[in-house]
C-alpha cells in the first residue's frame with residue numbers, strides 16, 4: 001500500500017469563520033450556487049478558500065465536526081444528491097495561471113476555468129487540452145478525463161496532467177507526480193474528486209496556434225443518412241481530426257442566427273490540425289452530401305473554445321451520456337428515431353463524439369483512465385426552460401439509450417455520465433480494484449464525496 005509523503009509545510013490555522021458560510025448567512029446562497037442552475041444543492045456549509053491554508057482549515061473543520069466534503073470549482077458537474085451533510089469546498093476564489101513557455105507547462109490553481117489557461121498560453125504560441133466550453137473548470141474536467149478538440153491527437157486531458165498539489169483527508173499537503181505519491185497521481189487522473197482537494201495542477205501545453213474547423217449543417221430529415229456517412233468517414237479519419245456528429249433542436253430565440261432559429265438540424269463539427277488544402281480534401285466525402293451551411297475555415301486556436309457553441313454562462317440543464325462500441329447505419333437510424341427531435345422533443349442536443357486515435361490506446365504515462373475501448377461517446381442534454389422538465393429529458397435519454405443498447409459498450413465515460421453509475425463501469429477491465437484500494441488508503445473514512453465517488 002502506498003505511503004503518502006508530506007512534501008508541504010502546511011500550518012494548520014483554526015477554521016476561519018471568514019471562509020465558511022452556513023445556511024442563513026448572507027453569502028451562503030451565492031457560494032452554494034452551481035453552474036447548472038437546475039441543481040439546488042444545499043450543503044451543511046460552504047467554504048470559499050483563497051489559499052492552500054484555507055483548504056487545510058476547511059478539511060480539518062469538516063473532519064472535526066463530522067461533515068463529509070465535496071469539492072467544486074464551477075458546478076458544471078453538480079448533482080442533486082451529493083451535498084446533504086456535506087461541507088462544499090468551492091474553489092472559485094483560487095484562480096491563476098503561470099506559464100513556463102520553455103517547458104510548455106502551465107501551473108493552474110484549483111478554481112481556474114479553461115479560457116483563462118487558453119488566453120495565458122496563446123501569448124506563447126501554445127494551447128491546452130481544453131474541452132468544448134470556455135467556463136468548465138480545469139481541475140474537475142481533468143480529474144474525470146477530458147475530451148476536447150485535440151483529443152484524437154493528444155489524448156485525454158488527464159494524461160497531460162504532470163503533477164497535482166493535494167490536501168488529503170488528514171489535512172496534509174502533498175504533491176502527486178510520477179515519483180512522489182505515484183499511486184495517488186495515477187488515481188487522480190481519471191478517478192475524480194474522491195482522493196482529496198486538488199489545490200493546483202501542472203499541465204502540459206501544446207504548440208497549436210490554428211486549426212481548420214467548423215460546422216457542416218443539414219436539415220434534420222437527412223439525420224440518419226448524414227450520421228451514417230459521418231460514422232463511415234470516421235473509420236479512416238486521421239488522428240489530426242477530432243469530430244462530432246450532432247442532432248440539434250434549436251430554440252426560436254433572437255440570439256440564434258436566423259438561418260438556424262427554431263430549426264432541427266444534423267451537424268458535423270470538426271477541428272483538423274492541418275492546412276486548409278488537406279482539410280478540404282479530408283472533408284470532401286462529407287461535402288459531397290451537400291450541406292446546407294458550411295462554416296469551415298482556418299481559425300485561431302482560441303476559436304475552438306467556441307466551436308461547439310456551449311452556453312456562455314450558467315443555465316439549468318439535465319443530460320446523460322454513454323459509450324458505443326460501434327456506429328453503423330442501423331445504430332444511427334435507431335438513435336435518430338428514438339431521439340425524435342421533431343421540434344417537440346425535450347432535448348436540445350444529442351451529440352456523438354468520435355474517440356479512437358490517441359484516445360483508443362492506453363497511455364503509458366496516463367492515470368486510471370487514459371483511453372477508451374469504445375470508439376464513440378454519446379451525450380444528450382436538454383435546457384430546463386419553458387415546458388421542458390428534468391423528468392422529460394431524462395426519460396427521453398433513457399429511450400435513446402435503450403434504442404442504442406445493441407451497440408453500447410460496457411463502460412461509460414466519467415465526465416459524460418450524469419446519472420447513477422456503478423463506478424467500476426467507468427474504467428477498462430481490471431483498473432477499478434486498484435483504484436478502490438488507493439481510495440481506501442488515502443481516505444479510509446470516506447470523507448470525500450465526488451461526482452462518481454469511488
Ligand SMILES: Cc1cc2nc3c(=O)[nH]c(=O)nc-3n(C[C@H](O)[C@H](O)[C@H](O)COP(=O)(O)OP(=O)(O)OC[C@H]3O[C@@H](n4cnc5c(N)ncnc54)[C@H](O)[C@@H]3O)c2cc1C
Pocket residue numbers: 071072073074075076077078091110130131132133135136137138139140141143144145146147148192193194196197198199310311415416449450451
Ligand atoms: C457545458 C458543458 C460542456 C462540457 N464539455 C465537456 C467536454 O468538452 N469534454 C469533457 O470531457 N467534458 C465536458 N463536460 C463535462 C465536464 O468535464 C464535467 O462536468 C466536469 O466534472 C466539470 O468540471 P468542473 O470543475 O467545471 O465542475 P465541478 O462541478 O465544479 O466539479 C466536478 C467534480 O470534479 C471534482 N473536483 C472539482 N474540483 C476539484 C478539486 N479542486 N479537487 C478535487 N476534486 C475536484 C469534484 O468531484 C466535483 O464533483 C462539459 C460539461 C458541461 C456542463
